[in-house]
Each structure stands twice: as structure tokens, then as C-alpha cells.
Amino acid sequence: MIQLLASTRSKEYPIYLSGGAASDVGSLWSSQGRGGKLVIITDSNVAELWLRKVEASMDDAGITASSIIVEAGEAAKSLERAAELYSKLFALNVRRRDAVCALGGGVVGDLAGFIASTYMRGIGLVQVPTTLLAQVDSSIGGKVGINIDEAKNYVGSFYQPDMVVTDPDLLRTLPDAQLKEGLAEVVKYAMLSGEDFFAAMESSYEKFLGMDMAFVEPVVRRCIEYKLAVVSEDERDLGRRAVLNLGHTVAHGIETAGGYERYSHGQAVSLGLLAAARLSSEILQLDAAYGERLRVLLEALGLPVEMHGVDPALVLRSMASDKKADDDSINMVLLEELGRPVINCDVPPGQMEAVVRGLGED
Ligand SMILES: NC(=O)c1ccc[n+]([C@@H]2O[C@H](COP(=O)([O-])OP(=O)(O)OC[C@H]3O[C@@H](n4cnc5c(N)ncnc54)[C@H](O)[C@@H]3O)[C@@H](O)[C@H]2O)c1
Ligand SMILES: [Zn+2]
Numbered sequence: 574m575i576q577l578l579a580s581t582r583s584k585e586y587p588i589y590l591s592g593g594a595a596s597d598v599g600s601l602w603s604s605q606g607r608g609g610k611l612v613i614i615t616d617s618n619v620a621e622l623w624l625r626k627v628e629a630s631m632d633d634a635g636i637t638a639s640s641i642i643v644e645a646g647e648a649a650k651s652l653e654r655a656a657e658l659y660s661k662l663f664a665l666n667v668r669r670r671d672a673v674c675a676l677g678g679g680v681v682g683d684l685a686g687f688i689a690s691t692y693m694r695g696i697g698l699v700q701v702p703t704t705l706l707a708q709v710d711s712s713i714g715g716k717v718g719i720n721i722d723e724a725k726n727y728v729g730s731f732y733q734p735d736m737v738v739t740d741p742d743l744l745r746t747l748p749d750a751q752l753k754e755g756l757a758e759v760v761k762y763a764m765l766s767g768e769d770f771f772a773a774m775e776s777s778y779e780k781f782l783g784m785d786m787a788f789v790e791p792v793v794r795r796c797i798e799y800k801l802a803v804v805s806e807d808e809r810d811l812g813r814r815a816v817l818n819l820g821h822t823v824a825h826g827i828e829t830a831g832g833y834e835r836y837s838h839g840q841a842v843s844l845g846l847l848a849a850a851r852l853s854s855e856i857l858q859l860d861a862a863y864g865e866r867l868r869v870l871l872e873a874l875g876l877p878v879e880m881h882g883v884d885p886a887l888v889l890r891s892m893a894s895d896k897k898a899d900d901d902s903i904n905m906v907l908l909e910e911l912g913r914p915v916i917n918c919d920v921p922p923g924q925m926e927a928v929v930r931g932l933g934e935d
Pocket of ligand 1: 710715743754
């Protein structure tokens, strides 16, 4: 079992990573010496596939555990669902020394994490991420929250878990589309990390698609380690953590312009990474060959490399919130080299427009 240490200003906690680790959640929690009971919060899909395994691990470790299942889907990240969960925790007599175990993807992690951060002003939290996106991204870093009707992730807090148990074997049941959601983030980490990681993805991406754990597990580890390093320096997202937004400025514009239906987050990130690579070549002289290598890799992974069915003008307008107050330029993360991100790059509006239009016109 690999044990990584997350060390932020507010807390230090372990991240356990290994195939089969889901069977050890109970014993790993016991080894924290916290006592108390655990309430597993999961969604309807994950419950069918993996809940019994985690419940059995609690039984084996002699931990009192209950489970609450929410309907799968982004709609679970709502104040209404949160209110129901608070009442269920109350009915289960959950107290401050007890903990919530978030078993699921980013939706469950964000929702259950938000509940843990607010119920009785904060109870214990264990993250057991079950999607690739959750394993490499949302379970790390302590951002938890819910959506409001007007905007996504608008209500939340920073709340680090007490432990994370990451089991790449759980990804075997992930639908292909969900795997790709996470792969877009993996490619982002590869670009941020450098040639080594990027070249490994280029040469061995098929092993990832084929769920060859000898490749998947170290890739997940590299992503976690990258995010941990950034978050430990900048827990509250005031500076260096911004590098994680690589590709996300344009991606958010595409998601919004497509009404959150045309392109999923991961697909939009794929296009956003391409836009970032192009702008990096124009503004920071990144070798244009990387843009081409990126396109080939994203395509091989089954991610979109051309934008269709979204109006580029709408994409540009949707990025307005990323505009700087004093002029019309847009603030972005770009790369001067693979592995060398630069935050706060000013992109003039004309240049942004040309690159977004270059993604596809119809
Ligand atoms: N907190 C953060 O830092 C952060 C970062 C990125 C994204 N997010 C949030 O994460 C959410 C998206 O997360 P997601 O992509 O994991 O979506 P998700 O949680 O909705 O999971 C996607 C789908 O896969 C199913 N699923 C989960 N694990 C499975 C498994 N092992 N086998 C089969 N099916 C499985 C789920 O039931 C769901 O239907 C968004 O709400 C986003 O805002 C948060
Ligand atoms: Zn993302």
C-alpha cells in the first residue's frame, strides 16, 4: 500500500493508494485511532457496485457504520439534498466525534464533504473516490460544496479530509465516458508535470484505456502528487494553485456556451488544453510541436479536438468573468515549456478570439 502525505496549513492526512484498498477502508480508519461511527454517503450507481465491499471492511474492523444513498447525478449537489442529509445524520445520532465516508465520484465527494464540513461545525471526513476524476482531482485539495440554481459550486468551503483511500481497481466499472472525463485532467497534469509524464501517456495510453493497473496506478499517483504539492503551498487558492486551471478558462466558456449539454467538463477541458497550447506558442514561445503532440494524444484518448455545435462568440462572451477589471484581456495559465506553467498571463481579446474560432466554426 502506497501512503502519501497531504500536508496543508490546516491539516496533515494520509492518502492510501493501491489496487484493492477499498477492502481496507475500515482497518485504515481504525488505524487512525479516532473511534466513533462512520456514515457512508454514496450514490445509487456506486452503491450497486462497491458499497458492500466498503461496508464489509467496516464490519471486519468492528466499526459501526450506516449508509445513505443519494440519487446519482449532479443534481445531488443541492441545498435540498444537503438538508435531507443533515436530518438523516441527526436521526442517526451522529456527533462531533463521528465521521462521514464519501464513497463516489466528485458529486458525492463534494456533497458529502460539504455536509461533513458544516454538520455540527465539522465532523470527520473520509474520501473514497470512485471515478478517475475524483481520484486525481476532486478528492484532493479540500474544496467541497454544492450548486445553487444560478451557478455551480457557489456554496462551499475548504475542508480537508482525515484520510483518503484511493483504489484504482474501482475504476474498472467506470463507463467509458466517465473514464474520459478523468483522462482530460490526467493530460492536464502531464502537461503541467513535464516531458516525462507526457511522453509516458503518449507511448502507453492504450494501457490506460485497457485498465492495465501496472500503468494506471502510477499515473494516478503522479497526478495526486502533483496536486498535493501545489495545494500544500496554496491551500486557499490564492496563488500557485491557479496552475491547476490550465485549459479551464476556455473550457468553462465552452461548457457554459453549450448549456452544459453539448460538451461535458472533460471534453471541454480537452478543447481548452488545445487552446492553451496554441496561445502558449504565440505568447510564450512554447514549441508548436507540443500543440500537435497534444492533439494526437487527446484524439487517441477519444477526447474532442475540434469544437462543433457551439457558437465561438458565445464561448468568448461566457469567458467574460475571467476578464481583468481594467481592460478586456483575459487572464490565463499558459506554458513556457512542458512542465513550466506561468500563471496570470494576459491574453489580448483579439488573440483569444482567433484561437477559440480556430477550434471550430460551426
Ligand atoms: N472539489 C473539487 O476540487 C472538484 C474538482 C473537480 C470537479 N469537482 C466536481 O466533481 C463533480 C464531477 O465528478 P465526477 O466526474 O466524478 O462525476 P460523478 O460523481 O457524477 O460520477 C460520474 C458518474 O459515474 C458513476 N460512478 C462513480 N464511480 C463509479 C464506478 N467506480 N463505476 C461505475 N460508475 C461510477 C456515478 O454514479 C455517476 O453516474 C462535479 O460536480 C464537479 O463540480 C470538484
Ligand atoms: Zn477540471
